[in-house]
Amino acid sequence: MDSRSFQPHHCVRRWPEGAVVYQIYPRSFQDSNGDGIGDLIGIRQRLNYLEALGVSAIWISPFYPSPMVDFGYDVSDYCNVDPIFGTLDDFRMLLAEVQGRGMRLIIDFVPNHTSVEHEWFKVSASSLDNEYADWYIWKDPHPDSSPEKPSPPNNWLDALTGRSAWEWNTVRKQYYLHSFHKAQPDLNWKNREVRRAMHDAMRFWLDLGVDGFRIDAVYWLAKDPSFRDDPLNPEYVEGIHSFYDRLQHTNSSGWPALYAYLAEMAEILADDAYRKRQPFMITEAYPDQHNPVEAYMAFYEGVNPEVAAPFNFEGLSLPWQAASWRDFLRSFHDALADQDPCCLASYAFGNHDKPRIASRFGDTIARSAAVMQLTLPGMICMYYGEELGMTNGGIPPHKVRDPGAIGEPGTIGRDPMRTPMQWTTETFTGFSTTAPWLPVTATSSTRNVQVESGDEKSFLSLYTHLIKLRKTYPCLSYGTITVLDTQYSDILAYLRTFEDRSCLVVINFGPKEISCDFPFTLDQELASSISVMPASNPANAVVVLAPYESKVFVVSPK
Numbered sequence: 143m144d145s146r147s148f149q150p151h152h153c154v155r156r157w158p159e160g161a162v163v164y165q166i167y168p169r170s171f172q173d174s175n176g177d178g179i180g181d182l183i184g185i186r187q188r189l190n191y192l193e194a195l196g197v198s199a200i201w202i203s204p205f206y207p208s209p210m211v212d213f214g215y216d217v218s219d220y221c222n223v224d225p226i227f228g229t230l231d232d233f234r235m236l237l238a239e240v241q242g243r244g245m246r247l248i249i250d251f252v253p254n255h256t257s258v259e260h261e262w263f264k265v266s267a268s269s270l271d272n273e274y275a276d277w278y279i280w281k282d283p284h285p286d287s288s289p290e291k292p293s294p295p296n297n298w299l300d301a302l303t304g305r306s307a308w309e310w311n312t313v314r315k316q317y318y319l320h321s322f323h324k325a326q327p328d329l330n331w332k333n334r335e336v337r338r339a340m341h342d343a344m345r346f347w348l349d350l351g352v353d354g355f356r357i358d359a360v361y362w363l364a365k366d367p368s369f370r371d372d373p374l375n376p377e378y379v380e381g382i383h384s385f386y387d388r389l390q391h392t393n394s395s396g397w398p399a400l401y402a403y404l405a406e407m408a409e410i411l412a413d414d415a416y417r418k419r420q421p422f423m424i425t426e427a428y429p430d431q432h433n434p435v436e437a438y439m440a441f442y443e444g445v446n447p448e449v450a451a452p453f454n455f456e457g458l459s460l461p462w463q464a465a466s467w468r469d470f471l472r473s474f475h476d477a478l479a480d481q482d483p484c485c486l487a488s489y490a491f492g493n494h495d496k497p498r499i500a501s502r503f504g505d506t507i508a509r510s511a512a513v514m515q516l517t518l519p520g521m522i523c524m525y526y527g528e529e530l531g532m533t534n535g536g537i538p539p540h541k542v543r544d545p546g547a548i549g550e551p552g553t554i555g556r557d558p559m560r561t562p563m564q565w566t567t568e569t570f571t572g573f574s575t576t577a578p579w580l581p582v583t584a585t586s587s588t589r590n591v592q593v594e595s596g597d598e599k600s601f602l603s604l605y606t607h608l609i610k611l612r613k614t615y616p617c618l619s620y621g622t623i624t625v626l627d628t629q630y631s632d633i634l635a636y637l638r639t640f641e642d643r644s645c646l647v648v649i650n651f652g653p654k655e656i657s658c659d660f661p662f663t664l665d666q667e668l669a670s671s672i673s674v675m676p677a678s679n680p681a682n683a684v685v686v687l688a689p690y691e692s693k694v695f696v697v698s699p700k
């Protein structure tokens with residue numbers, strides 16, 4: 143149970159090191175049967191593309207049976223496939239084909255909550271005394287409320303809508319906790335039976351041969367055992383922040399027991415039955431922005447780093463400024479270097495919950511962000527469509543589907559970043575033969591695989607080139623990182639070094655052209671965020687960067 147008892151002196155090379163993981167939101171990647179919703183057969187039809195792009199692994203967001211209130215993050219059966227997405231046999235075939243092509247496949251695992259439609263919840267809610275009575279978090283009304291007008295036991299909020307996280311059940315005459323939508327009741331992780339059932343579900347997929355898991359919403363696995371109110375958030379600004387941000391969630395989430403729960407899950411992956419295949423899990427936890435490094439380190443210290451790493455989400459939240467990145471990379475990688483040698487960074491710059499990179503930064507910076515992400519240490523996780531420079535889609539009010547946006551009117555929610563993958567110039571972008579579940583984005587006629595694969599300067603060419611470099615140069619996949627001191631405030635420069643070879647990455651965060659020199663010989667230019675493939679090798683030691691440009695070089699000592 144205690145992962146700290148596992149202290150290797152060195153670490154065997156594992157597949158996630160240097161890996162490029164491609165996240166697929168299955169509803170939106172490829173529809174194979176003309177119902178406007180992506181599915182597993184559709185993913186299988188597109189494996190040539192993923193192989194050519196060069197990704198090492200695929201992570202598929204949930205495809206479990208689900209009433210789809212939160213599009214699959216409300217699971218009603220952990221050991222099956224929703225008919226919308228196909229069958230277990232479709233999954234088996236997909237897995238075999240992915241692995242047959244030398245790629246890995248990890249799946250989403252949603253431990254914090256089930257759907258209200260899960261059998262466990264249906265039984266649990268049916269009486270005060272049943273086999274599953276204690277599998278969810280049930281509470282009596284607040285002691286100050288009257289039986290005629292019960293009120294919730296505390297002020298905790300639901301992260302999707304910002305309303306009370308408690309829902310009244312007229313049969314049990316109790317509230318149940320839902321840290322997300324009311325259709326997603328929280329499981330009671332203190333209950334050993336619950337943990338055992340979830341471990342069995344993990345084993346089910348490991349036995350089928352999956353290469354690991356992305357673990358959803360782990361901060362909510364452990365809350366204050368005395369259920370005290372969450373404190374008010376002094377930084378909350380009405381109209382700017384979401385309802386949910388009114389409070390700090392220090393009692394409703396993030397209690398230390400969560401590391402023990404994750405350590406138990408990690409133990410399954412490290413079990414002799416599976417460990418040879420090196421299954422790996424990446425945990426989803428957005429750290430407190432005041433102290434992200436400490437928050438990340440808690441995961442490395444608490445959960446066996448041979449088989450687990452927390453997502454590093456700074457690419458989603460740090461301002462695009464050289465100083466912010468310089469400080470973060472130094473403090474994070476210094477702290478990581480002090481940890482167990484198995485600890486692996488895991489950088490995500492986009493996902494199905496956050497605005498797309500090209501919409502946050504504009505194209506020029508988005509291309510530089512690609513150079514940065516694909517030259518950072520550890521595993522990197524890219525979201526489908528990033529490689530095309532896909533932008534947030536415009537969703538007309540009558541087409542809004544996200545329960546978060548529906549629950550908090552006026553917010554854009556997460557639909558804009560879940561629009562169909564853009565394959566071709568056809569009306570439905572080659573995603574489907576019929577109108578898709580969400581409209582295609584306005585940029586899809588020019589930003590798609592068909593057009594971009596014929597353009598050597600496109601986003602797609604840039605990503606393909608960078609992924610190839612990452613695979614070709616061991617310093618980019620396995621090397622250490624050293625952030626360099628430079629006299630240029632808008633420049634971030636770092637060296638990636640493995641054995642006796644180094645690559646230099648230089649990023650211009652400013653709007654002016656900058657020429658900078660470094661105490662290295664520039665042996666070869668490998669990539670530019672603007673021109674993709676460099677026109678020629680550098681003739682001297684000066685790096686010239688256009689506004690917001692970044693470049694990668696092979697360097698040697700002068």
Ligand code: NOJ
Binds near residue numbers: 212215322358359494
């Ligand atoms: C995080 C997931 O990424 C998000 O899409 C989901 O709504 C919540 N967890 C709840 O499962």
Ligand code: CA
Binds near residue numbers: 173
């Ligand atoms: Ca379909």
